[in-house]
Amino acid sequence: QGLHKEALMQFEKIKDTCFQAVYQLGVMYYDGLGTEKDPERGVEYMSKILNSDSPRAGHLKLAAAYNLGRAYYEGCGVKHSTEEAERLWLIAADHGNPKASVKAQSALGMLYSMPVLKDLKKAFFWHSEACHNGNLESQGALGIMYLYGQGIHQDTKAALECLREAAERGNIYAQGHLVEHYYTKKFYSKAAALAKRTTANNDISMLAKRADCHPTYVAKGVAMAAFYLARCLQLGRGIKQDEDAAKKYYSKACHLDPAVAFHLERAANLGRI
Known part of the structure; x- marks a missing residue:
């Protein structure tokens, strides 16, 4: 935090002549x-970059557009x-350009999977672009879309290729x-061996930061x-039967995501799993 404060002071000094400082x-x-969170000020600086006519701001415009999109979302x-x-x-996202904002490409994949703007073909397109440009979260999402035939024909082989590679790279959702x-x-x-590895770390925030998911x-x-x-x-x-351990993991599932646990519990009660 001390280094951030020092950096903030230095950026403030040169912001009138340096667009990189404005972005930071x-x-x-x-x-x-x-500093204290000041999202309005953050939006102001990002807007300044996006709306600038200066060639010196050009290389920052797409990143600024992504961050502004995040603010609006x-x-x-x-x-x-x-x-x-x-x-x-x-x-x-710039039509999937690998030099554009890959995060924006992945964000569009997520956005078009949501009820408000649901369009699974668009979601698949943008996750594909982001995945090809190295985005780990989209690689996992792509695997799931192939697995269940969402926005694309079902393809178990392609699904498992995506999911396994994403899982190896640290995508926890793909592991699940x-x-x-x-x-x-x-x-x-x-299933049991992978599940044991996936549940070994309880620090969701750290896992998310590490994988950028x-x-x-x-x-x-x-x-x-x-x-x-x-x-x-x-x-x-x-795995060896252990009902006490089972209760612990059922509880963990409920704590982490009640909706997921409820859905799976209902499937178990109906004899589906």
């Missing part, structure tokens, strides 16, 4: 790095507007879905893994 100040004020520093977030992210796939296919030992989906992935591990422990599938 926008990030720091929006996220509260080295979160309703932080500006009034919430999904449509404005979409418009700004489309600018930032792999656990589910292994369990469903009755590869109980593989959204904490909500990290929690969902761990919750899925915890539930299936509990099921394996309860029934002695692929």
Whole structure:
């Protein structure tokens, strides 16, 4: 935090002559790095870059557009507007250009998966672009879309390739879905082993930062893994039966994501898993 404060002071000194400083100040004020959070000020700095005619601001415009889109989507520093977030992210994504904002490409994939602007073909397109440009979160999302035929024809082979690679790279949501796939296919030992690894770390925030994935989906992935591990422990599938341990993991799943736990519990009660 001390280094952030020092950086903030230096950026403030040169902001009138350096667009990079303006951009950094926008990030720091929006996220509260080295200062109190001031999202309105962060938005002001990002808007200054995006609306500038100076060639010196050119290389920062797409990143600024992504951050402004994030502000509109979160309703932080500006009034919430999904449509404005979409418009700004489309600018930032630049038709899938690998040198553009890959985060914006992934964000569009997520946005078009949501009820408000749901368009799974667009979601698949943008997750594909982001994945090809190295985005880990989109790689996991792409695997899930292939697995369930969302926005694209179902392709289990392509799904597993995406999910396994994403899981190896640290995508916890992908790991959760792999656990589910292994369990469903009755590869109980593989399901239990992967679930045990996935549930080993309880620090959702740290896992999200390390993989640069959204904490909500990290929690969902761990919750899925915890539930299936509990099921394996309860029934002695692929692992030694241990009902006390099963209760612990059922509880963990409920704590991390009640909706996921409820959905899986209902499936278990109906004999589907």
